[in-house]
Amino acid sequence: DAGVTQSPTHLIKTRGQQVTLRCSPKSGHDTVSWYQQALGQGPQFIFQYYEEEERQRGNFPDRFSGHQFPNYSSELNVNALLLGDSALYLCASSSTLYRAAAFSTDTQYFGPGTRLTVL
Amino acid sequence: RKEVEQDPGPFNVPEGATVAFNCTYSNSASQSFFWYRQDCRKEPKLLMSVYSSGNEDGRFTAQLNRASQYISLLIRDSKLSDSATYLCVVGRVSGGYNKLIFGAGTRLAVHP
Numbered sequence: 125d126a127g128v129t130q131s132p133t134h135l136i137k138t139r140g141q142q143v144t145l146r147c148s149p150k151s152g153h154d155t156v157s158w159y160q161q162a163l164g165q166g167p168q169f170i171f172q173y174y175e176e177e178e179r180q181r182g183n184f185p186d187r188f189s190g191h192q193f194p195n196y197s198s199e200l201n202v203n204a205l206l207l208g209d210s211a212l213y214l215c216a217s218s219s220t221l222y223r224a225a226a227f228s229t230d231t232q233y234f235g236p237g238t239r240l241t242v243l
Numbered sequence: 244r245k246e247v248e249q250d251p252g253p254f255n256v257p258e259g260a261t262v263a264f265n266c267t268y269s270n271s272a273s274q275s276f277f278w279y280r281q282d283c284r285k286e287p288k289l290l291m292s293v294y295s296s297g298n299e300d301g302r303f304t305a306q307l308n309r310a311s312q313y314i315s316l317l318i319r320d321s322k323l324s325d326s327a328t329y330l331c332v333v334g335r336v337s338g339g340y341n342k343l344i345f346g347a348g349t350r351l352a353v354h355p
Binding site for chain 1: 247277284285286287288289292330337338340341342343344345346347348
């Protein structure tokens with residue numbers, strides 16, 4: 125059973141460039157969340173995709189965009205890179221059904237991450 | 244103020260010691276609670292979910308106090324392999340979808 129996979133593992137870009145990161149969720153999972161983890165910090169939520177739509181978004185500018193494909197895999201795109209975008213980008217997958225009830229206990233499983241360095 | 248607060252540590256303890264980590268969260272709408280473990284330059288991995296009744300998994304015990312908005316993790320008989328960063332995580336449902344909010348983590352170093 126393949127876990128969450130991400131590519132590439134490392135990436136070096138320069139300011140102003142654009143980058144695309146990829147994620148394949150764990151088998152059986154249909155929801156993908158993206159996080160940014162700066163050095164010494166916990167992961168910060170960027171956005172979440174389910175049924176090929178962005179369902180939730182954290183406090184990140186529009187330079188950060190994403191996509192989910194019919195096979196549930198996902199891409200994170202970052203435009204006009206800044207030095208401050210240097211971080212570990214983590215993808216997490218889960219199996220979430222839309223529920224009318226308020227409580228959800230879905231557990232998110234993380235991929236190994238893509239380490240982005242912006243010079 | 245951060246939504247999930249943890250003591251960053253580091254906690255330096257000898258093998259065999261008992262160590263406790265605390266965490267507070269500010270949003271009373273938080274509904275699910277977890278501890279994740281993150282090794283250096285690796286991804287976070289789920290250590291355990293935390294329930295109001297408290298739960299135990301081997302040497303690890305987690306407690307949740309909803310009234311005080313406080314979560315704890317106790318590690319007994321520490322092993323060298325327990326050295327890692329422990330992330331306190333709360334989940335909230337927004338529009339039907341679960342969102343996880345992470346603390347900055349508490350670093351544990353277990354020495355011989």
